[in-house]
Amino acid sequence: DAGITQSPRHKVTETGTPVTLRCHQTENHRYMYWYRQDPGHGLRLIHYSYGVKDTDKGEVSDGYSVSRSKTEDFLLTLESATSSQTSVYFCAISGQGAAFFGQGTRLTVV
């Protein structure tokens, strides 16, 4: 999976609690992305980063924040989880061309 590790792989959390998902890369790629995948919607971009401390919003950013303090790590935080954020979350990285995806994190908010 192109040197991408997502953690945790599965998580169940309660509504209203904060949740942080981690993406770690060993490719030294400049760009990192967080997507969510839901049936009937394909994958939708949440946030992305074009360098350390440089991030921007994607298509579905409400309720999410991100941070990138090191080239290799990109964190996605749900400040107060809601049931609508139950989804599979994918991290992706890209350098000079195509994007490569991690294995995903299945998050269930109950």
Add this chain to the structure above:
Amino acid sequence: QQQVKQSPQSLIVQKGGISIINCAYENTAFDYFPWYQQFPGKGPALLIAIRPDVSEKKEGRFTISFNKSAKQFSLHIMDSQPGDSATYFCAASMARYQGGKLIFGQGTELSVKP
């Protein structure tokens, strides 16, 4: 204008047949069109990609056909095999985002019957 529309939603093909998945886009600023293959429980994996300066790209049994004037592109899988059974996503982006800021289609679940 940012949407990518993909059809069909599901597809059943006999082994050895041709699988065809179609996508349409609206934003003429898109200039990178990849296809991803996803197996259950896995992340999407890049299959093949095309830029709009060519009308066709072939890699093994997989071919992308691109029609710039119609703003459409399609994936053809020749001699489809049961191992090709997966969900396929088309996507589009602008090259300045290095191919990672993607707008995805809704996905096509392909089943190849033996």
